[in-house]
Amino acid sequence: MTQTETMPRTLARELPRHEGQTVKMQGFLHARRDLGGVQFLVLRDVSGITQCVGSGLTLPLAESSVEVVGTVKAHPKAPGGFEVQVQDFRVISAATEPAPVEIPKMEWHVNPETMLDYRVVTVRGLKERAALKVQAELLAAFRDHLQQEGFTEISTPKIVSAGAEGGANLFPIDYFGQPAYLAQSPQLYKQIMVGVFERVFEVAPVYRAEEHATSRHLNEYLSLDVEMGFIQDEEEVMALENRLLAAIMTRLKERCAHEFTLLNATIPDVPAHIPRISLMDARQLVTEKFGHQVGGKDLDPEAERLLSQHFAQTESSDFVFVTKYPRAARPFYTHADHNPDGSLNPDTTRGFDLLFRGIEITSGGQRIHDHAMLMDSIAAYKLNPETLEGYTEVFKYGMPPHGGFAIGAERLTAKLLGISNVRYARAFPRDRHRLTP
């Protein structure tokens, strides 16, 4: 082995510790400029970019994997404040074609379809990868916090015989000649697992065969699912989500400051008690304060935006829980709310949504745990009890009161970072027309 081969590798973020020393760096040739006698190159590694300067170098195409050995010098104008003066330069693996898009010059406003067509290489962009790095830390924070609160990770089937939310929007699969579908949600399975571990979570893909392409929908997305048993009501579930979001934002502040700066985004403060407003009050507020008439039974996207604006202004909160959803706007398994006298209210549920910066990022609530009440609800929703039999069965066996929620990982990531299209919060998004790469 040569002396260079045995040198340890130094990363871009470690340079300040090595001022004046000779280091070996490896990475991708992010950018290059040849001024005849002098060559400038920018090396990109997992931790950042480094400006290097040398002479007499023959530079390969951008994106080639290269190795640089050189001396670290302070240089105020270089990224990170240091530059490497190249003594030795080696091509590890040469690019054989120019990249279809110049990686350092990509901008969010480039045609998204073009960017996604070439995603195998555009995903290397600094902003593109920053979004995915933030998401990775978000997932780690999600799991760590839940484990600390006594939750157990589960893994449930994505091939199912029926949909959890009814029959619409399902992708059909041929399962050895039997009809099957891709799971829309682990909803029913996570409830079953409350009977096993009391508190459970899952991070896994879910599937919605939505025909329409919008900036907020994906056909395959990562669902962060939580379910907890032995609760009093949905307040305990909201309190958990409140603590969980605070833990996530704390970790992002500790570990992703660089990525948020790069994307010119700010990490929100999570109030100790996120404001709550009932859906009916929310609809009234949006109409009275902003003159926006809300159709349907829920909030429309404009109403979500206005309601968020209101709570940002009046309570300095980027988050707001919308509670007490009407029965007509919630799925069959949602628990009814109680009247003040303790009787069940047939028109209002213990379902809630969480809005963040103008968009819904969570649906949650208390679920029905009583078998007879569940069967009544299935009948009232005119669903077929036979297709739900594998699910309803477990409610004969003493299921405790329970509730939970799901967060769409890409939507939360995109909103955190100010990314306008949720497709950039996935490495290889699937939409109505996009099945590759």
Added chain:
Amino acid sequence: MTQTETMPRTLARELPRHEGQTVKMQGFLHARRDLGGVQFLVLRDVSGITQCVGSGLTLPLAESSVEVVGTVKAHPKAPGGFEVQVQDFRVISAATEPAPVEIPKMEWHVNPETMLDYRVVTVRGLKERAALKVQAELLAAFRDHLQQEGFTEISTPKIVSAGAEGGANLFPIDYFGQPAYLAQSPQLYKQIMVGVFERVFEVAPVYRAEEHATSRHLNEYLSLDVEMGFIQDEEEVMALENRLLAAIMTRLKERCAHEFTLLNATIPDVPAHIPRISLMDARQLVTEKFGHQVGGKDLDPEAERLLSQHFAQTESSDFVFVTKYPRAARPFYTHADHNPDGSLNPDTTRGFDLLFRGIEITSGGQRIHDHAMLMDSIAAYKLNPETLEGYTEVFKYGMPPHGGFAIGAERLTAKLLGISNVRYARAFPRDRHRLTP
């Protein structure tokens, strides 16, 4: 609120700290016995089981959710050494039917099909849930260790336009009228992501439409995938997996001693350097030492068992890497081995397997990173370069030398715990005939 409502809940494992005190416990009625004046009940919560004794109680059906308030007394014959003398008993949610199988009396030798038919309730069994708890800790240890070594978590599509390992064993999906498939492996995507984060991992389901039902195969399983760039050769990949397994077993020893005791299983010691043997030497050893003739190009299950037996006896290792797989036994993307003179060996690869206690739990190796070499390999394997174009494209852009591996989470869990059928290492397994629950 009553006084009981405001009492904090105590878990089974916390009882030793509360000797002589009055506690409130909640959980499932695991077992019950009514001796006329005196009632014995066993309460099951997430942390264990507690024996309770009371008088004048009307006990609901087993599996009901219940609450017990009582005094903690030392009792050497009770599980955990403590008993609760019941002062107050409340049914939270009554079971409406007897469970189809008596949960405390279930044994592994009960007909597995029956156990799986009633999985929504049999999964509550102490041994059943212990297996899933161990798996959850295994996943957490896997991620934590890789994050410490600078790996970034990724999430890649499970709906794909072509299979990574060729066309066999794919489940077809109707994707808005386009033909698509469930991903067999994130292989190609994790390689692409080496160009972004250099070191990546993913924990996600994968799909194999295997027609045959065996005790070691599942049609949907959790794949623990790892890929790392800027390597010298596959030795670095094996060294990483060695460290990773050591970290996993350390965590299981710290957190899952109870589960291993319950299942009468031992956590293996991971050698500082897991033994390696080339495939050709392994075949020869099995033939010469055990008289077992191995067909095909690989090892058969009996050869895997014998080879593991050999290394357990001679090197006290439950693990062995089988290295230098012949070209014919590896997929097209596997990197060729080098001859002593540095030229490429057309017949031998840098692919390896890892055997654990008689079964393969990992396939891995160095991958081809050179575009021309990859195209040659695709031609030599008589694959259609067009269907692989989305994958091969990225190799035009300076991919560094890289390699990785995948571990089947259920197979590793089952082998660790001595569970004979891998289906019990999943909450809701999918096999040739099983699509529910």
